[in-house]
Amino acid sequence: MWTIRTRFLLKSEVSSKGTTSFGKRHTKSHSLCRRCGNRAYHNQKKTCASCGYPSAKIRSFNWGMKAKRRKTTGTGRMRYLKTVNIRFKNGFREGVKKVAKSD
Numbered sequence: 001m002w003t004i005r006t007r008f009l010l011k012s013e014v015s016s017k018g019t020t021s022f023g024k025r026h027t028k029s030h031s032l033c034r035r036c037g038n039r040a041y042h043n044q045k046k047t048c049a050s051c052g053y054p055s056a057k058i059r060s061f062n063w064g065m066k067a068k069r070r071k072t073t074g075t076g077r078m079r080y081l082k083t084v085n086i087r088f089k090n091g092f093r094e095g096v097k098k099v100a101k102s103d
Contacts, residue, residue, distance in 0.1 A: 015021070033041040033048040040050035052059030060068050073081065 029043060030039050030049065031041050031043055032039055033051060033053055035053040036048060036051040038048070038050040041048045041053065047053065047055075048059070050059065058071070060071065062068075
């Protein structure tokens with residue numbers, strides 16, 4: 001026959017996979033990435049899960065078309081590229097003085 005004490009010991013030895021286990025999670029596996037700024041840089045692997053840093057090429061896959069759309073050209077500031085269209089229209093002229101308009 002089981003005594004009250006042995007029943008209690010057996011029940012406490014069984015570890016829970018749910019709520020009590022989740023409370024022990026307090027270490028971070030990912031930190032901020034230098035290149036993309038996302039919290040996807042794996043501290044042990046030393047690679048970013050989002051952009052692939054430190055590899056030279058930006059991480060992108062054809063099976064993730066939505067992810068490509070989010071990161072593609074035109075989603076950021078385009079500090080240089082937004083002036084190219086205007087300069088193309090003028091034939092990329094440089095160092096030419098403005099011609100005064102005569103009315």
